[in-house]
Amino acid sequence: VLNGQKVFISGVDEAEAVLVVGRTEDARTGKLQPALFVVPTDTPGFTARKIEMDIVSPDWQFEIFLDDVRLPADALIGESTDTALLQLFAGLNPERIMGASFSIGIGRLALRKAVDYANTRKVWDVPIGAHQAIQHPLAKAKVELELAKLMTQKAAWLYDSGDDMAAGEAANMAKYAAAEAAVHAVDAAVHTHGGNGLTAEFGLGALVTATRVGRIAPVSREMILNFVAQHSLGLPKSY
Numbered sequence: 001v002l003n004g005q006k007v008f009i010s011g012v013d014e015a016e017a018v019l020v021v022g023r024t025e026d027a028r029t030g031k032l033q034p035a036l037f038v039v040p041t042d043t044p045g046f047t048a049r050k051i052e053m054d055i056v057s058p059d060w061q062f063e064i065f066l067d068d069v070r071l072p073a074d075a076l077i078g079e080s081t082d083t084a085l086l087q088l089f090a091g092l093n094p095e096r097i098m099g100a101s102f103s104i105g106i107g108r109l110a111l112r113k114a115v116d117y118a119n120t121r122k123v124w125d126v127p128i129g130a131h132q133a134i135q136h137p138l139a140k141a142k143v144e145l146e147l148a149k150l151m152t153q154k155a156a157w158l159y160d161s162g163d164d165m166a167a168g169e170a171a172n173m174a175k176y177a178a179a180e181a182a183v184h185a186v187d188a189a190v191h192t193h194g195g196n197g198l199t200a201e202f203g204l205g206a207l208v209t210a211t212r213v214g215r216i217a218p219v220s221r222e223m224i225l226n227f228v229a230q231h232s233l234g235l236p237k238s239y
Contacts, residue, residue, distance in 0.1 A: 002037065002045075002069040008217075010059035012048045015041055019077075020066070021088065036077040036088055045069040055213055056206045093159050095218050096171035100152040100178035103214040107145045107178070107185035110207050114138055114189035117202070128192070137188035144181035151177050169232055176224045179214035186211045 002022050017040045023032040039046060046069050048062040118129030128134050155170035186207045190197035197204045215221050229235045
């Protein structure tokens, strides 16, 4: 029997079943331990509420509620809880890689818009892109996006090679670098456009919100720094 709730779950309206991380009691020790369950979305007691989000996204976000959801024994994934959780955590690396790719794409779009505008917008018959005050932030954004892309490619290669530990480090670094690069690229693009950067005509306003998502989901940049500090640098766990 499962009870509880989870928030910011996407795709519930399309899925026939969801994976739920819950806690079970160890029959030997009585201690609670995490476990992974398959829960059909039409199971009695399973309900979902759509969350109205102020972001552009292909998926709706939901809060799900589990009220006395009864499951058969075979709903538990794996012969042991440890086995199931290993598979769950293995899915975090490609999720971070996809998140990095998402951010890089946004950054590249913003940069392309900014460069086009800087080349066509003229003041006293001179393109504003001829001035270093416009050029340098865009050039910096280009450098950061390229570096983030390389780290993302490295993470994808390590994951495809089956090196989960190295892929975990690279995927976290890629996610962090890409999110920061996207934020800087969009900021530079808006600044290049001036007031036009916040008009619907140039399509940059939605990117401001989208890049913020990259900094906090599916894992925040602070948690990534915690990971790097602990696992890459060998510093004590801080949380």
